[in-house]
Amino acid sequence: MDHGRIAQVATPTEIYERPNSRYVASFIGEVNILDGRVADSGADHVDIVCQDTGCQVRAAYGADISNGAQVSVAIRPEKLRQDTQFELMDIQETTGTTFVIVTHDQEEAMTVASRVAVMDHGLIKQVATPERIYEQPNSVYVADFIGDVNLIGGRIAAVNGAAELDWAEGRTPLIGQTGAGLAKGDKATFAIRPEKIAISADEPEARNRVRGKILDIGYLGNLSTYHVELPEGPVVKCEVGNRSRLERRDFTWEDEVWLSWTAPAGLVLPE
Incomplete structure (x- = not known):
């Protein structure tokens, strides 16, 4: 809201990715604002000449904008x-x-x-x-x-370069890198960073894979976070970078999904 008036109503994704005004862009997150005039407009973008520096910028837009119109370009910085x-x-x-x-x-x-x-x-x-x-x-x-890290406890099933961790009855052991000192039967913990986990609807070929249900979703602008509950009880956090403009989510609450990762991505650590 701006002085008691609603400036924009939308999902968090749309508010961050497609603010409808200079005010909303400045209000949500860090942003640099460049003022200029439209030099040329295309089907889904406009070319803008900045009034202070003369720099040329190509930007997406969501409304009809004519050549010569005075506009502001929002660029989100670090x-x-x-x-x-x-x-x-x-x-x-x-x-x-x-x-x-x-x-x-x-x-x-x-x-x-x-x-x-x-x-x-x-x-x-x-x-x-x-x-x-x-x-x-x-x-x-x-x-x-x-x-952030996901931690799953268990016991060492085998050590042969990498370590295999028994973590749930009847489930395939989790495989990860390990240092010296662990032996079969030792208590240990499997550690995997959220950003190293892939999420998919179809079962992947990776040996390290688990199936679960999405409990929570967090949209943080530059990335999306999924909390996935496994049938055995643990909740695993997965982070996916938003590398392109996000129009809609691939997954939603209660979806059944697969999580997977490569063997070098995880670690088996001593208690």
Whole structure:
């Protein structure tokens, strides 16, 4: 609403992807606004010349716009905080100074640092590069501390390079990478990041696959999140990037879907 008047009524997807005015675009999320005039209009786009810089922009539009019309173009940028983080990295590289940053902001630590130390009650659990901390955590604590992760408990069925985890009676073991120290019969936890999981209506060929029902859906602009309940009880979170303009969802609540991932995508971690 704008001063007591409804500016737009639509789904969250439409509000974010297709705001109907400069006000709505500015109100929902971060956005840069460029003012200009229409130089040429096509079937589903317009070419605009910016009035301040003379730059040329091609943009989608949802209404009839004639040549010469004064318009505003909404471009969603990265967050200002991320820009500041990269500026800090540039300062460090230019000066050659070692920075020690103590933070509870996981994103900040992963963005700014060349090495990260994860601590628990004053004890260092793992020291590594941000990539290794995220992709190869050495414990359930570190995996759960940095970013989102699905955790499924069970026992080791076999170790042969990768580890196989028995997690539910009568179900195919989950396969994932593992470090040294795990043996058949040990309690362990399977860890898989939401963005590494594929979601589909048809049964995939991947060995790591499970079937479940969609409980919740979250549209976050740049990605969509699905919470899928498995028959055995666990709820698995899956994230799908919205790489193109989203007109409608492929899945909805209560849909039966398949989740799958490659063997290297998951980790089997000690308790």
